[in-house]
Amino acid sequence: MSLLTFSIKGRSENATKFVAQARQFELIVDEPASLGGNDEAANPVEYVLAGYAGCLNVVGHLVAKEQGLDLGGLEIDIEGDLDPAKFLGHSRLDRSGFQAIAVRLIPGNQLPKAKLDAWLREVSDRCPVSDNLSSETPVELFVSTAAYARA
Amino acid sequence: MSLLTFSIKGRSENATKFVAQARQFELIVDEPASLGGNDEAANPVEYVLAGYAGCLNVVGHLVAKEQGLDLGGLEIDIEGDLDPAKFLGHSRLDRSGFQAIAVRLIPGNQLPKAKLDAWLREVSDRCPVSDNLSSETPVELFVSTAAYARA
Numbered sequence: 001m002s003l004l005t006f007s008i009k010g011r012s013e014n015a016t017k018f019v020a021q022a023r024q025f026e027l028i029v030d031e032p033a034s035l036g037g038n039d040e041a042a043n044p045v046e047y048v049l050a051g052y053a054g055c056l057n058v059v060g061h062l063v064a065k066e067q068g069l070d071l072g073g074l075e076i077d078i079e080g081d082l083d084p085a086k087f088l089g090h091s092r093l094d095r096s097g098f099q100a101i102a103v104r105l106i107p108g109n110q111l112p113k114a115k116l117d118a119w120l121r122e123v124s125d126r127c128p129v130s131d132n133l134s135s136e137t138p139v140e141l142f143v144s145t146a147a148y149a150r151a
Numbered sequence: 152m153s154l155l156t157f158s159i160k161g162r163s164e165n166a167t168k169f170v171a172q173a174r175q176f177e178l179i180v181d182e183p184a185s186l187g188g189n190d191e192a193a194n195p196v197e198y199v200l201a202g203y204a205g206c207l208n209v210v211g212h213l214v215a216k217e218q219g220l221d222l223g224g225l226e227i228d229i230e231g232d233l234d235p236a237k238f239l240g241h242s243r244l245d246r247s248g249f250q251a252i253a254v255r256l257i258p259g260n261q262l263p264k265a266k267l268d269a270w271l272r273e274v275s276d277r278c279p280v281s282d283n284l285s286s287e288t289p290v291e292l293f294v295s296t297a298a299y300a301r302a
């Protein structure tokens with residue numbers, strides 16, 4: 001199978017609010033007041049966690065079907081801690097992103113532990129967002145010296 | 152500064168659609184028809200890219216303020232390629248997530264290259280989502296053998 005390309009493009013509305021277009025969908029990102037925003041939308045790292053949950057849901061159902069497991073629905077809770085000191089420019093010492101991410105998956109049906117463990121190993125191994133968060137990914141950033149065209 | 156905790160929780164609506172709650176915000180994730188969904192919302196990896204853009208916008212404006220740069224707005228395009236073979240269970244060979252991510256930042260004002268390069272280095276270094284994508288992050292997954300309580 002060939003590579004699939006995914007992309008978003010968007011523009012800042014102010015110093016914290018960003019409006020991204022992903023195909024026909026508009027995704028609005030902001031920050032809570034405690035991080036300098038107007039709290040008009042979920043914040044950047046909440047977007048990442050929601051995408052991670054969505055990915056686990058898709059792969060979870062795909063693998064369940066392969067393994068003949070009837071999940072009966074799937075609840076997913078994800079939590080991560082980060083130290084804002086580096087992002088805010090107060091420290092150079094620590095990493096800026098999540099130091100760890102914890103995921104809890106709760107199927108709607110009660111299922112045997114051995115089957116769920118086998119399911120979870122496969123889901124974790126095949127989930128694209130799990131891969132990008134748990135492993136290194138080359139990221140290249142370019143900045144343009146030409147201003148964008150005003151709408 | 153102490154650690155900040157971010158979290159989402161949500162539930163599958165079907166095998167591809169997931170409804171996540173991030174504080175007071177609802178984030179809906181789906182897949183396009185080509186990946187088995189009903190295309191009712193942006194897909195998981197588009198959520199990750201939108202969160203990344205939102206993060207670069209916040210840090211970009213913060214650093215610009217520190218450096219006395221007037222960006223005059225910021226356009227951000229992000230693109231990534233992934234091979235769906237592993238995620239779909241057709242191959243064990245490759246990674247499942249984005250193999251690389253390319254980011255283009257275009258300020259609204261025309262600015263000198265040296266200033267933009269210094270700005271970009273700092274932004275890239277301090278952006279939490281950049282950190283989580285470009286470096287390893289410990290991810291722990293737990294599955295519950297008890298079914299969730301039905302609403």
